[in-house]
Amino acid sequence: MSLTPIGGRPEDELRRKITTASLREQKLRHEPITCLTAYDYATARLVDEAGIEMILVGDSLAQAMLGYENTLSVTMDEMLHHVKAVRRGVKHALLLADMPYGSYQINPKTALRNATRFVKEGGAEVVKIEGGEKRAELIRRIIDAEIPVAGHIGLTPQSVNVMGGYKVQGKELSGIEQLMRDAVALDRAGVACIVLEGIPREVAAMITAEVSTPTIGIGAGPECDGQVLVIHDLLNLTFGPPAKFVRRYGDAAALITNAVQAFRADVKSLQYPADEESYHLPRETRAGLETVLARKRTMRR
Numbered sequence: 001m002s003l004t005p006i007g008g009r010p011e012d013e014l015r016r017k018i019t020t021a022s023l024r025e026q027k028l029r030h031e032p033i034t035c036l037t038a039y040d041y042a043t044a045r046l047v048d049e050a051g052i053e054m055i056l057v058g059d060s061l062a063q064a065m066l067g068y069e070n071t072l073s074v075t076m077d078e079m080l081h082h083v084k085a086v087r088r089g090v091k092h093a094l095l096l097a098d099m100p101y102g103s104y105q106i107n108p109k110t111a112l113r114n115a116t117r118f119v120k121e122g123g124a125e126v127v128k129i130e131g132g133e134k135r136a137e138l139i140r141r142i143i144d145a146e147i148p149v150a151g152h153i154g155l156t157p158q159s160v161n162v163m164g165g166y167k168v169q170g171k172e173l174s175g176i177e178q179l180m181r182d183a184v185a186l187d188r189a190g191v192a193c194i195v196l197e198g199i200p201r202e203v204a205a206m207i208t209a210e211v212s213t214p215t216i217g218i219g220a221g222p223e224c225d226g227q228v229l230v231i232h233d234l235l236n237l238t239f240g241p242p243a244k245f246v247r248r249y250g251d252a253a254a255l256i257t258n259a260v261q262a263f264r265a266d267v268k269s270l271q272y273p274a275d276e277e278s279y280h281l282p283r284e285t286r287a288g289l290e291t292v293l294a295r296k297r298t299m300r301r
């Protein structure tokens with residue numbers, strides 16, 4: 001396997017490192033912010049080299065990469081393993097790591113320890129925490145420890161059992177008011193960005209206009225300051241019908257299936273490997289080997 005070292009291309013040097021400050025500048029300039037998930041080195045490299053500003057090692061890794069039913073099962077250690085791999089592939093994008101369920105809900109001390117692990121061991125630059133108003137105090141403590149935090153409100157997958165399923169949030173007045181309070185609390189706590197997931201476009205637009213923090217939408221309409229998608233959704237690697245907000249930009253499932261089937265067919269029909277895909281002995285070794293084999297045949301007679 002050959003992969004050239006990261007940063008080997010001249011155009012890489014011209015790109016600016018994305019920071020939490022540059023995200024705010026983008027919001028002020030009304031320049032849309034792009035964010036995608038990545039869970040491994042190769043994908044992270046491709047996403048980074050394509051110019052995406054934020055790369056999130058989301059806890060969606062639970063379903064997308066590990067085949068769990070929901071995000072609740074994934075552990076800190078599993079997340080950290082993938083954050084480290086992604087770190088090795090990212091040069092310019094801002095790297096976010098998702099705090100998995102159970103890593104910050106128990107008490108602030110555990111939360112702080114786990115956030116610190118993502119930075120110290122994983123090389124993450126921002127940690128993401130689900131929840132609004134009720135997490136504001138914890139988020140302040142983590143920011144006090146010099147760790148930037150991304151908020152995440154609306155449809156928060158770690159609350160699936162409380163929400164009774166993956167349902168669009170903020171469809172009624174009381175829900176809208178709560179979302180506004182959540183967004184303002186996160187804004188005041190000083191988060192680096194706020195992910196708005198699964199909320200009506202009109203509500204996301206109101207929040208985006210209200211807060212100075214960049215909002216990153218997923219199923220929250222086009223008025224957000226940026227958009228995030230799970231890369232497996234974008235590439236058709238999810239084995240099921242996509243959610244309403246997903247746009248498929250490629251068909252990796254078809255690409256992989258076709259390539260694997262072609263490989264299988266070639267091996268079965270002895271078409272692979274061809275002679276030019278095989279290593280050969282040097283001429284002198286081959287001549288020597290032929291002499292040895294000829295001698296053995298003579299002795300056997």
Ligand code: KIV
Nearest residue numbers: 037058059060195228
């Ligand atoms: O885990 C994840 O991928 C996320 C995004 C959907 C924002 O939280």
